[in-house]
Amino acid sequence: MFSDKTIERLIIYKFLLEKYKANNIKNVFSHQIAEMAGSTPSQVRRDLMSVGYTGNQKNGYNIKELNISIEKFLHPAQNINIILVGVGNLGKAILNYFSDLSSKYKIAASFDVDKNIIGEYIFCSKCYSIDDLDKIVIENNVKTGFITVPLSSAQEVADKLVSAGIKGIINFAPVRIKVPENVYVENIDFSITVEKVNFFAFKNI
Amino acid sequence: MFSDKTIERLIIYKFLLEKYKANNIKNVFSHQIAEMAGSTPSQVRRDLMSVGYTGNQKNGYNIKELNISIEKFLHPAQNINIILVGVGNLGKAILNYFSDLSSKYKIAASFDVDKNIIGEYIFCSKCYSIDDLDKIVIENNVKTGFITVPLSSAQEVADKLVSAGIKGIINFAPVRIKVPENVYVENIDFSITVEKVNFFAFKNI
DNA sequence: GAATGTGAACTGTTTCACAGCC
DNA sequence: GGCTGTGAAACAGTTCACATTC
Numbered sequence: 001m002f003s004d005k006t007i008e009r010l011i012i013y014k015f016l017l018e019k020y021k022a023n024n025i026k027n028v029f030s031h032q033i034a035e036m037a038g039s040t041p042s043q044v045r046r047d048l049m050s051v052g053y054t055g056n057q058k059n060g061y062n063i064k065e066l067n068i069s070i071e072k073f074l075h076p077a078q079n080i081n082i083i084l085v086g087v088g089n090l091g092k093a094i095l096n097y098f099s100d101l102s103s104k105y106k107i108a109a110s111f112d113v114d115k116n117i118i119g120e121y122i123f124c125s126k127c128y129s130i131d132d133l134d135k136i137v138i139e140n141n142v143k144t145g146f147i148t149v150p151l152s153s154a155q156e157v158a159d160k161l162v163s164a165g166i167k168g169i170i171n172f173a174p175v176r177i178k179v180p181e182n183v184y185v186e187n188i189d190f191s192i193t194v195e196k197v198n199f200f201a202f203k204n205i
Numbered sequence: 206m207f208s209d210k211t212i213e214r215l216i217i218y219k220f221l222l223e224k225y226k227a228n229n230i231k232n233v234f235s236h237q238i239a240e241m242a243g244s245t246p247s248q249v250r251r252d253l254m255s256v257g258y259t260g261n262q263k264n265g266y267n268i269k270e271l272n273i274s275i276e277k278f279l280h281p282a283q284n285i286n287i288i289l290v291g292v293g294n295l296g297k298a299i300l301n302y303f304s305d306l307s308s309k310y311k312i313a314a315s316f317d318v319d320k321n322i323i324g325e326y327i328f329c330s331k332c333y334s335i336d337d338l339d340k341i342v343i344e345n346n347v348k349t350g351f352i353t354v355p356l357s358s359a360q361e362v363a364d365k366l367v368s369a370g371i372k373g374i375i376n377f378a379p380v381r382i383k384v385p386e387n388v389y390v391e392n393i394d395f396s397i398t399v400e401k402v403n404f405f406a407f408k409n410i
Numbered sequence: 411g412a413a414t415g416t417g418a419a420c421t422g423t424t425t426c427a428c429a430g431c432c
Numbered sequence: 433g434g435c436t437g438t439g440a441a442a443c444a445g446t447t448c449a450c451a452t453t454c
Contacts, residue, residue: 007405012381089297090295092298096294097294166406170402182409184402186402190302191308192217195310197375200373
């Protein structure tokens, strides 16, 4: 029903509007949103049809109301807990990124096999043994998790996340993990990204 | 002419075939590639039309030859140098990721403003002042760069990369950097990714 | 006049289906 | 039989264009 791409753009609009709101501007037109988001006015209007908020021809969209509508459409909850498995360099970088307490999204817990860090707080999140996964996922109503473990254990970790009830996975391991149909996976593979960008970079010379 | 999506899948096929090749298997059918890549047989055959290599009906595709054809199509060069600007947590994680010397892609240099690390080697790449950017980009024929600096300096860094001759940028800063038309940008924004995955995670309950 | 909302047209991508081949 | 290569069909996503509203 709702395409991946539309959802992604709505999230972008939301972040842009939040910044915009800061300077006491009340209303915004589709062409202004498009300009900021690198999109087109009709695309913006199309996307906004999904969320059900309608503007008007004189003032465009009321930023505050539009933002609330997008928020509600994307997810009604106030705070979202996520988890992260694999506290290596990349895991730490992501924990750091989300340690900003003002965000709606919080990494409720991290997991690793290294006994030296289990029990420690790393960037505001406590690190646990993977044995505690089920308990923490249920307690914190977690539906989304990062996989930042090495290739060799990625599938195993994915299986554990799925069996704990996780429905969305952001996977950084360079492998296509196999999950049931009702689990959404977003792969971020640095090698593939570099190769793709490099292809278009050389094409653009 | 060649779509983003086709290029990305070709890269995935290439990585999969490399693994496959290891076990002395010589040939592969489109349905096998599809199975590994999470695609469909017709999609695979369609994609392979772009690279110009044709298999045969008895044995499918010769893995070695197909791999060479994809490589040639994606990029003829043997070694590709890339650079990275912003040696924080995330920058280090990426430097670490690409420090594996067997990869075709090497981070030729990193850049940062921190005088304490300028001149040091971090995961096999020497860290330089941004003042040395132009020189290093030219010397190493670099066309692709990572931006892993904070939001506040992302646009400034992007401008410098562009003026140094970079044609492809992988941007981790949560902002839509503005670049000329002939520069390809791939944005990786953890907040947007989390929000998107979380949306589909809750939809899938 | 300049904006929104949206049916219709268009463009891009994926899948189907089948001729040709082994 | 089962495979590839590929026109044609189907589907998805984007843009156009205009009636309507302010």
